[in-house]
Amino acid sequence: MDDIKVNQNPKLGSMDRPNSYIGRSLPRENAKKHLEGGGQFVDDLVLPRMLHVAFLRSPFAHAEMKSINVEVAKTSPGVFDVYTAKEIDEYCKPWVGTLGHLGEMRSPEQTPLAEKIVRWQGEPIAVVIANNRAQAEDALEVIEVDWEEKDAQVDMETALDDNAVVIHPELGNNLFWTRTVNQGDVNQAFKASHAVVETTLDFARHTGVTLESRGIVADWNKAEGKITIYHNGQAPHMMQHIIAKHLEVNEGLVRIVSRDVGGSFGIKVHVYPDEMAAAAISKKLGRPIKFIADRLESFTTDIHARCHKISGKLGVDKKGKILAMEINDLSGIGPFSMYPRTSAIETNQVLNLSGAPYIIPNYKAVGTVVFQNKTPMCQYRAVGHPIAVAITEALVDKAATKIGINLHEIRKKNFIPDNAYPNKTPSGVPLEDLSHQASMDKLLNMMNIDDIEKQKESNLAKGVLTGYGVIAMCEVTNPSPLFYGVGGAHISSQDGASIRLEGSGAIHLSSSITEQGQGTEAIMKQIAADQLGVSMDSVRVTLGDTDATPYGGGTWASRGAGIGGEAVLKAARTLKENILDIAAAIMQTDKNSLDVENNTVIRKNGGEGITLQQLAETVYYRGHELPKGTNPELLATASFLIEGIPFVFTNSAMGCKISIDQDTGIVKIDKFWAVEDCGTQINPKLVEEQIKGGVIQGIGGALFEECVYDDQGNMQNATMADYLVPMAYEMPDIIVDHVTTNSGRSIIGAKGAGEAGTGGAPAVIMNAINNALNQLGKEVVSQPITPEKILKALGKI
Amino acid sequence: MSAKNSVNISFSVNGENFDDVTVPTRQHLADYLRSQGLTGTHLGCEQGACGACTIELDGVAVRSCLVLASQANGSSITTVEGFDDEIMEKVKNNFLKHNAFQCGFCSPGMLMTTKEIISSKKKLSRDEIRAEISGNYCRCTGYQSIVDAIEESINEIN
Numbered sequence: 031m032d033d034i035k036v037n038q039n040p041k042l043g044s045m046d047r048p049n050s051y052i053g054r055s056l057p058r059e060n061a062k063k064h065l066e067g068g069g070q071f072v073d074d075l076v077l078p079r080m081l082h083v084a085f086l087r088s089p090f091a092h093a094e095m096k097s098i099n100v101e102v103a104k105t106s107p108g109v110f111d112v113y114t115a116k117e118i119d120e121y122c123k124p125w126v127g128t129l130g131h132l133g134e135m136r137s138p139e140q141t142p143l144a145e146k147i148v149r150w151q152g153e154p155i156a157v158v159i160a161n162n163r164a165q166a167e168d169a170l171e172v173i174e175v176d177w178e179e180k181d182a183q184v185d186m187e188t189a190l191d192d193n194a195v196v197i198h199p200e201l202g203n204n205l206f207w208t209r210t211v212n213q214g215d216v217n218q219a220f221k222a223s224h225a226v227v228e229t230t231l232d233f234a235r236h237t238g239v240t241l242e243s244r245g246i247v248a249d250w251n252k253a254e255g256k257i258t259i260y261h262n263g264q265a266p267h268m269m270q271h272i273i274a275k276h277l278e279v280n281e282g283l284v285r286i287v288s289r290d291v292g293g294s295f296g297i298k299v300h301v302y303p304d305e306m307a308a309a310a311i312s313k314k315l316g317r318p319i320k321f322i323a324d325r326l327e328s329f330t331t332d333i334h335a336r337c338h339k340i341s342g343k344l345g346v347d348k349k350g351k352i353l354a355m356e357i358n359d360l361s362g363i364g365p366f367s368m369y370p371r372t373s374a375i376e377t378n379q380v381l382n383l384s385g386a387p388y389i390i391p392n393y394k395a396v397g398t399v400v401f402q403n404k405t406p407m408c409q410y411r412a413v414g415h416p417i418a419v420a421i422t423e424a425l426v427d428k429a430a431t432k433i434g435i436n437l438h439e440i441r442k443k444n445f446i447p448d449n450a451y452p453n454k455t456p457s458g459v460p461l462e463d464l465s466h467q468a469s470m471d472k473l474l475n476m477m478n479i480d481d482i483e484k485q486k487e488s489n490l491a492k493g494v495l496t497g498y499g500v501i502a503m504c505e506v507t508n509p510s511p512l513f514y515g516v517g518g519a520h521i522s523s524q525d526g527a528s529i530r531l532e533g534s535g536a537i538h539l540s541s542s543i544t545e546q547g548q549g550t551e552a553i554m555k556q557i558a559a560d561q562l563g564v565s566m567d568s569v570r571v572t573l574g575d576t577d578a579t580p581y582g583g584g585t586w587a588s589r590g591a592g593i594g595g596e597a598v599l600k601a602a603r604t605l606k607e608n609i610l611d612i613a614a615a616i617m618q619t620d621k622n623s624l625d626v627e628n629n630t631v632i633r634k635n636g637g638e639g640i641t642l643q644q645l646a647e648t649v650y651y652r653g654h655e656l657p658k659g660t661n662p663e664l665l666a667t668a669s670f671l672i673e674g675i676p677f678v679f680t681n682s683a684m685g686c687k688i689s690i691d692q693d694t695g696i697v698k699i700d701k702f703w704a705v706e707d708c709g710t711q712i713n714p715k716l717v718e719e720q721i722k723g724g725v726i727q728g729i730g731g732a733l734f735e736e737c738v739y740d741d742q743g744n745m746q747n748a749t750m751a752d753y754l755v756p757m758a759y760e761m762p763d764i765i766v767d768h769v770t771t772n773s774g775r776s777i778i779g780a781k782g783a784g785e786a787g788t789g790g791a792p793a794v795i796m797n798a799i800n801n802a803l804n805q806l807g808k809e810v811v812s813q814p815i816t817p818e819k820i821l822k823a824l825g826k827i
Numbered sequence: 828m829s830a831k832n833s834v835n836i837s838f839s840v841n842g843e844n845f846d847d848v849t850v851p852t853r854q855h856l857a858d859y860l861r862s863q864g865l866t867g868t869h870l871g872c873e874q875g876a877c878g879a880c881t882i883e884l885d886g887v888a889v890r891s892c893l894v895l896a897s898q899a900n901g902s903s904i905t906t907v908e909g910f911d912d913e914i915m916e917k918v919k920n921n922f923l924k925h926n927a928f929q930c931g932f933c934s935p936g937m938l939m940t941t942k943e944i945i946s947s948k949k950k951l952s953r954d955e956i957r958a959e960i961s962g963n964y965c966r967c968t969g970y971q972s973i974v975d976a977i978e979e980s981i982n983e984i985n
Contacts (some may be wrong), residue, residue: 055921057924057926058923058926059923061923061928061931062919062923063931064928064930064931064932064934065905065907065910065919065922065923065928065931065934065938066867066907066910066919067865067866067867067868067906067908067935068867069867069931069932071866071869072867073861073870074861074866087923164851164853164854238966239964239966241869241871241877241930241932241933241964241965241966242869242871242930242932242964243871290931291930291931292869292930292931292932293929293930293932293966294969295966308967324873325871325872325873325874372942454939546929546930547899547928547929547930547931547967548929549929550927568914625972661875715926717928719926719929719967719969719972722968722969722971722972723929723966723967723968724969726968726969726970727966727969749872749874749876750871750872750874750876750877750964751874751876755964755966756969756970756971757961757962757964757975758956758957758958758960758961758963758965758970758974759954759958759961761957761970761971763953763971763974764969764971787969
């Protein structure tokens, strides 16, 4: 990916000036450690007197523990102790996964270890503490449990039936949360429609499969009353609050350190029982405790995502103008709502986002979220987007086909025009600074649909089913306090940056945004160096340590560049002003005649300048040389948050061409195109990588990935050999381009870019497959779209 | 550790001799290497499916989670920490240039597989490169940038 060719944002100055780094595809020099084996992941950490834990987990989806005997396990070689719920509960208060701003949510208290009833296969019930993980696992084998199996409520579709197994009897039924959105009058509008189309889509559960599993090293220091948690999470300050609250430690004495994180995708932003247990054990024993999930534990205890069945209906007039849309979504979240973000948000996003690119005057959406005896489900990359985009775009395709207009024409006819923002989604959520028209035009130029139509025809004659899809979507990024904070969660929507000039002339920057590989550190450096007028290699960055960074939300919902980046920009601008004030005093000249270039304060009209090192040495070591009253502040801190709207939306258009082997049902993705409008691109290469990686994750959900359960609630494919993820051979090259509409909410103008690929690919793949199958009058309505489902649709099996 | 549960072996890692060291008989090689501070070798699945723990054992790329440490007796091992020759420097520079990694967890294994590809001296097409690395899982990149980096490395080196 090349650098941005033209100035993408006038507020950032010319790209021709020295030290212009915003908009350039600079390599991540700081990340080279990963190519040397020098990353520092949680499992790489060894502390003195550290003990390891392994958990005994429920083999059943729903059962009662009649008794448990850990005495033999306690005598197993290398074992320090074995605990059940009773011992852990003393050191960790229970939590509840509900929020207050979205109507009534009902989820019971959850403790680190289940005491009597287990509600999903994989729920922890006992923990062995031993000298190493192998010895801890040995001891698990000799814990005796007397189980009484109970009927499991596995199927979400029967969870609210009269004869359903009620997972939490105190709640009366399995309903967690429900919401209805009603704008206009859909019934009237459907009556007035020229054509009404309907469909029902299924989305299987899948999960994040981060290559590095979840992990924690908890280190309680009794002498200081302080706990340090090394954790591969995404939101250190959120975890600081959680640990303080539930372990009853002064929050100021909780330090969370997130060093290198081996992929997260939302999986690692939640509170997990086993991690809380590990922290509690450290506090109980006063020793460092390490827990690293193995792959089986990852599959059965990392949050799952999706698990939706959604029906939808779209009414259009005879020219294809959309008059009404109605959706009804059902989702199953396992036996508990996850803490602290809740498991309502995916469904909430489905309701918010469906139909978002289009003018739809009448809109009704109902979401129902139920408990079931499966692994807890919660927010994973592109929360809700795949479902919202797939149902919308499937209906739009159906309507186009029904009234006989092109797939792209119907979209263009219904887009909110690029010049009509601010605007709102059909559900009423504010939208700003989007470009569906320009993005679709760009996509169509890249795709050459006339040519694809010809190929479709000629391939059909040869027995090959070729199809294509085009979709448009909105992507939730840069959330404001209206996302979580308003509901009572201690999740910061504000982020901070602190930047200082050091005595050596080096710049040190710290930010509350964290790095999981997206390139946070690189873009922060680019923004700071660009705004200060210094070289990239003079900036050093600290992230992921609550003792060392400003307070803030961390990395999730594609908020790093747009929120954290703006804080860096503001802090860097303040520091530059301070530097120029001091330089003006030292150089006995007007501040406005000075600037900073290449680590030197220069006189704009020529003449000798002073280096930042010289300036810093004067301030720090020879302050007596400064004129009296000079402000010696070479440290600046700034914060930023989005105000007044829930999110800053990004938009995206995607297209793909696929072909189907009618004998095997295998889908080949011939081409995939994506156009993204994320506003200012700080590092275009890194943006492109977010799109490409995101698309492949979306293709995984569309074609391969599924947590398969039997009807007793046993997960059937909890290994990396059985759970299919996208591997290199099946994946296409992806062609990415951009439209740039800066966000008016910030100087930097950046919107997020991490969700669209994963949110949009399932829709465009499904539409392309159905575009191919429609030639034979067939369709698929269930993801992942496996070869088996295609062969069934084709009537071959 | 009682005698029957351990075994004494000798081997070399990145040119450093490990003479007559005691290893648990059931310990896999990845766990042993990591226990010695060679934490560049990562564990993703411990069943040979993800490729993160790939190392070079006597010139062959193997999954170190599927090799017992005791099986390495008499062997010469290279891990990612030992990639300092000119060829691997070029490969690493291409990985950096193309951003052929995000979180970096798969990179040691991916580099090891790349080393084997480069050693084969074959000019591979992009599809063939994709086939060669199809035993190494990467969740972040979507693979395209990795293929770019390997393609450029093949062109540059072979």
